[in-house]
Amino acid sequence: MNRKTINLKGTLRSLDVPLIMGILNATPDSFYAGSRQQDEAAVVRRIETILSEGGTLIDVGGYSSRPDADDVSEADEWARLEPVLRRLMRDYPDVPVSVDTFRSAIARRAVEEYGAAMINDISGGSLDEQMYATVATLSVPYVLMHMRGTPRTMQQFTDYDDVVEAVMMYFASELRTLRRLGVADILLDPGFGFAKTLEQNYTLMRALSEFADRFEEPLLVGISRKSMIYRLLGGTPDDSLNGTTVLNTYALMHGASVLRVHDVRSAVEAVCITRQLIPSE
DSSP: OOOSEEEETTEEEEOSSOEEEEEEEOOSOOSSGGGBOOSHHHHHHHHHHHHHTTOSEEEEESSOOSTTOOOOOHHHHHHHHHHHHHHHHHHOTTSOEEEEOSOHHHHHHHHHHHOOOEEEETTTTTTOTTHHHHHHHHTOOEEEEOOOSOTTTGGGOOOOSOHHHHHHHHHHHHHHHHHHHTOOOEEEEOOTTSSOOHHHHHHHHHTHHHHHHHOSSOEEEOOTTOHHHHHHHTOOGGGOHHHHHHHHHHHHHTTEEEEEESOHHHHHHHHHHHHHHSOOO
8 A cells, every 4th residue: 555655855745645746847848838837937937837736746857758758968957947946946945856767977966066855857767877865965855757768869769568567567677776876755746648558548447446455655646738638639739638537536546645747737627536536644
């Protein structure tokens, strides 16, 4: 059964009520145009929207992880992230900030210089061999996500005998490594949309409760406006809010402790309603 707390900036936060992580992309090319914030005024508006709608964490990214995304240098990624992190530390010091990066040097600077509370690594340490050790020394929660390849190449690596078992075995192996290094707070993200076909994404979603039963670590689910929704329904990211809410609701009812979303209010409402449907323990 999932752990019920996580340490965010020295505060033990309960996961009895699932947390909502609002997405703030400091990128010009994220797959959903509504999440791209590149000037200071837009960044502030996005922060205020996330908080006013009930978001608990803000996930800041400077490297687009959409399929076929162009590579971005470490210097450019940091140049995108730093102004956002500076504003958050200055004006919103009590808000836990997650940094979406696979680079250990950026993770270290974000935590040490700007007080980031969590590292969200799409690569699960596979793109930077120093990431695990770095997170261990920083003593911040770490989101371990399953992905094969890189954002540019990942859709070439969808050949699984059993996608659920493959992801479970991956988590079991990587958790042993992280625990040996002393990483205390770990969240598991199955990596919906990353090196998965549309069918494999839904196979993983149907198995979400199996992950919740097998691992103690909290589950983070990030399916907001992704192609597993709009390709199935024949739409675009822009018209995928309803499908996102349906899947978020399913995820909440099958073990998700954190939802990573573009549309915070809809996710908060999903949490509120599902809590009325799931018996309290």
